[in-house]
Amino acid sequence: MIKIQYRKDKNKKDISILGYGCMRFTKKGNKIDIDKAEKEIIQAINLGVNYFDTAYIYPGSEVALGEILKKNNCRERINIATKLPQYLIKSQKGIEKYFNEQLLRLQTTYIDYYLMHMLTDIASWEKLQNLGIEDWIKEKKEKGEIKNIGFSFHGNTDMFLKILDAYDWDFCQIQYNYMDENSQAGKKGLQAAYDKNIPVIIMEPLRGGKLVDLLPHKAKEIISKSPRKYTPAEWSFRWLYNQKEVTCVLSGMNSMDMLEENVKIASSCEINSFIEDDNKTIEEIKSEINANIKVGCTACGYCMPCPKGVDIPSTFRCYNQMYTENKRSGRKEYFQVTAFKKDVADASKCVGCGKCEKHCPQNIEIIEKLKEARNELQTPVIKLQQIALRIFKPWK
Secondary structure, three states, rough: OOOOOEEOOOOEEEEEEEEOOOOOOOOOOOOHHHHHHHHHHHHHHHHHOEEOOOOOOOOOHHHHHHHHHHHHHOHHHHHHEEEEEEHOOOHHHHHHHHHHHHHHHHOOOOOOEEEEEEEHHHHHHHHHHHHHHHHHHHHHHHOOEEEEEEEOOOOOOHHHHHHHHHHOOOOEEOOOOOOOOOOOHHHHHHHHHHHOOOOOEEEOOOOOHHHHOOHHHHHHHHHHHHHOOOOOOOOOHHHHHHHOOOOOOOOOOOOOOHHHHHHHHHOOOOOOOOHHHHHHHHHHHHOOOOHHOOOOOOOOOOOOOOOOOOOOOHHHHHHHHHHOOOHHHHHHHHHHHHHOOOOOOHHHHHHOOOOHHHHHHOOOOOHHHHHHHHHHHHHHHHHHHHHHHHOEEEEE
16 A cells, blocks of 8 residues: 655644645636536545645636635645745735635635745845734734744745845745755755754755656657666656655645555655766756756746736747757747747737736746747647637637
């Protein structure tokens, strides 16, 4: 029988090393497919997953999770992690308002792990301090409405270290994978948190699927020839689980196959199990990826919505696909994901307003990269096809 493994939080409580990321539930039209999500969540709980991560700004996610847990009477079996949209906060009343709304959405009276969402620099935390966030947290903890307080981070290593030292955090969440070992919080930040006995939750272990779906052909060959016989996802997860500093790895699971594969990995990995050949394989994969990728976008969606309707993550995915697979497949995919929408979503609609760049966790120069992508993706043939669709309007 598969038995998932656990590591400890700051209070010595067991946390499953695989966490369920609730940002990528399957959609039916514009709404979450609640029946499908329910089956997957309940199966995850039955397999031992006990950490479920959502956020205020994930459309429909908190509501869906709350409904599923209430219906199946399993709230006490799991830990809910959700996030305060600190970038929307202007007063302590605002903090209270969002928190109470989240409790209603999740149909619960307390949050196990509450995060300040997407801190990027020390100034964003200092703003909250000036609004009285520390007294607010103390009150919520005393009432039992918040069990653990933490933050999710997108920024550089120096800023991460400053935020880490600015408060007595219970945990933190960082983007970390074998391609981001030395960017964002990075290995240095991970180690610093561990040294302070602060558990670290990992997001984007597969870079939004890029370390599985968009691997270059040569990288896939390296993986297939390895005697380990690991899948691409397994290499990514095992690289993380190999490190004692990692507490829990989030995965945006939206299929039973994905769930079961990830649980199987999380039941058999060990700390410090990588040998020299394993590390060498990872370095070879990284080398092939770096030789091909054009934009380091993880499709997190923080750049969206674009005021002009540009589908930024899809554009970059197709641009990268041109070089990790082939140009024809990238352009074909781009045409499908932009032209077939009622409202045009192609890169030519960008007016350079910069709203997207302010919110990009990867600090991508989106405006410039969109220009590059447009020049290569929107060939004369693609433009003619787009015009034809504008005329015939098949979505009517």
